[in-house]
Amino acid sequence: MKLGVITDGISRDLEHALTVMKEVGLDHAELQYVWDKEVGDLDDGEVGRVHDLIKAYQVKVSCISRHIFGGLSLGDINSEDQVYLSHIDSLKRCIEMAKALDSPLVRIMSFRKEMILFGSHGAEEWNVSKGAWDKLINLIELPVQIAEDENITLVVETGNNAMITSAYLARKLIEAIGSERLRLLWDPCNSLYCNEIPFPNGYQQVGGELISHIHMKDALVDIPKATVECTQLGAGNMKPYLHSIAKALNDDNYQGVISLESVYRPEHGLFEDGFRASLPVFKHLYRDDSAKI
Numbered sequence: 477m478k479l480g481v482i483t484d485g486i487s488r489d490l491e492h493a494l495t496v497m498k499e500v501g502l503d504h505a506e507l508q509y510v511w512d513k514e515v516g517d518l519d520d521g522e523v524g525r526v527h528d529l530i531k532a533y534q535v536k537v538s539c540i541s542r543h544i545f546g547g548l549s550l551g552d553i554n555s556e557d558q559v560y561l562s563h564i565d566s567l568k569r570c571i572e573m574a575k576a577l578d579s580p581l582v583r584i585m586s587f588r589k590e591m592i593l594f595g596s597h598g599a600e601e602w603n604v605s606k607g608a609w610d611k612l613i614n615l616i617e618l619p620v621q622i623a624e625d626e627n628i629t630l631v632v633e634t635g636n637n638a639m640i641t642s643a644y645l646a647r648k649l650i651e652a653i654g655s656e657r658l659r660l661l662w663d664p665c666n667s668l669y670c671n672e673i674p675f676p677n678g679y680q681q682v683g684g685e686l687i688s689h690i691h692m693k694d695a696l697v698d699i700p701k702a703t704v705e706c707t708q709l710g711a712g713n714m715k716p717y718l719h720s721i722a723k724a725l726n727d728d729n730y731q732g733v734i735s736l737e738s739v740y741r742p743e744h745g746l747f748e749d750g751f752r753a754s755l756p757v758f759k760h761l762y763r764d765d766s767a768k769i
Contacts, residue, residue, distance in 0.1 A: 477725065477762045478733040480504025480538050482691070485738025486748050488512070490526060494533040496748065500755055504538040504733045505530065507577075515573060516542040516566045523576055530577060537579040538733040539631065539661070539689050540570045544619075546585035550611050550639070555618065567619055571626050581631050581689055583661055584619060586640040586649070587612060593639075612639050613652050623657040631661035631689045636704070641670035643678035650686055659688035663737070664721065665714050668697045669704065675717040675724065684728035692758065693737040706740040709754035722761040734762055 483493035483505050490510050497505065507515050510526060518526065530537060544567050553560045570582045590605035600606075616632075623630045632640055632649065640646050646660045660682050664674035672678050694712035696705040710718060725734075736758045740750035 477730065478504055478538070479736070479759065479762055480506055480535075480733050481736045481738060481751065482506045482508050482541065484509040484747075485736070486751050491529055491533075494529055494535060496751075497535060498533055500752075501759075502736075503535055504735070505535045506539045506541055506733070506735045507537060507573075507579075508541040514542055515540050516544075516570045518573065523573055526573075527577055537574075537577040538735060539581040539583055540574045540577070540579050541583040542566055542570050544570065544582075544584045545587050545615075546635070546638070548587045550587050550590065550608050550615070551605075553615075555615060560615065564618065564622070567622065571622070571628055574628055575626075581629050581661075582623070583689075584616075584630050584632050585635055586632055586638040587615070589635075589637050589639055589641065593645075608639070613649070616649070616653060616658070620653055620655045620658050624655060629657050629659055629688060631659050633661040633691070634663045634667050636666040636669040642667050642672040643681040644672065647681045647686060660686045661689045661691065662687045663691040663693075664717065665691075665693045665695055665712075665737075668695070668713050669699060671699065673717075674714065675720040679721060679724055683724055684730070687730070688732050690725075690730075690732065690734045691737040692734055692762075693739055694754070706750070708740050708742075708750060708757070709736070710757040718757075718761055725762075 480502050483490060486493040486496050488509050488511055544563050574582050590608040592603045592605060593609045595604045619630060634640055634642060634646055640649055650658055664678055667678055694707045694709045694714040696707055696712045736754060738747055738751035741747050742749050
């Protein structure tokens with residue numbers, strides 16, 4: 477399978493991150509923070525420098541991953557507000573960067589979570605965030621139109637503090653938009669925080685059809701305590717599902733990239749140390765053992 481990493485999970489020093497990638501045999505770089513900037517904030521000269529490094533280290537860019545629309549409250553904005561339009565401008569810059577670096581994907585987020593979107597038998601009156609789902613669809617339509625015009629694919633991530641928290645909701649959104657230019661960036665670990673079982677429940681909603689990119693990480697999740705503890709891959713709540721997901725992706729001939737999202741930092745260590753701790757399990761699951769799982 478095509479394996480990569482979000483480079484700032486190793487280091488925001490891109491050349492160091494690429495050096496480590498080549499050392500350990502990963503071929504696909506997902507760009508999120510580079511040097512002291514988030515992607516979309518780099519100037520033309522800096523994008524040119526990124527291009528030269530990517531070429532020199534002979535890796536491919538899998539996704540340009542800015543937090544577009546991340547954390548924005550649906551109740552506070554509309555399609556004419558400056559904050560929304562500033563994120564649209566960031567999206568356009570990310571698309572330009574994606575084209576310059578030959579990346580097929582640009583990530584978007586799905587605004588800030590409203591907890592209850594649907595309900596009946598009284599819940600629609602007392603519990604549902606009225607109009608939030610329809611507003612989400614309305615605000616996603618323009619980005620998708622831009623992606624269609626620019627011939628690039630947007631991937632919306634399952635986030636743990638986003639409107640799209642689950643594979644179920646991702647399918648519902650993608651079907652509502654109805655464009656080939658909107659697909660899913662599946663992060664099953666994030667979806668643990670909305671209590672979606674990653675496999676088979678989550679995967680069966682989207683696998684083999686709607687997933688264009690994957691983030692793989694692990695964590696211990698305690699929803700009543702509002703707590704997440706990042707762990708090395710295979711040491712957290714994802715452990716029971718990792719082999720089943722790997723087998724399903726292999727069986728379905730998944731063609732996208734799986735990025736190791738290195739957000740685990742050992743005590744007194746660095747994020748690079750967490751990356752190296754998770755790497756053996758990551759490669760065993762999705763490369764070394766893919767034919768035997």
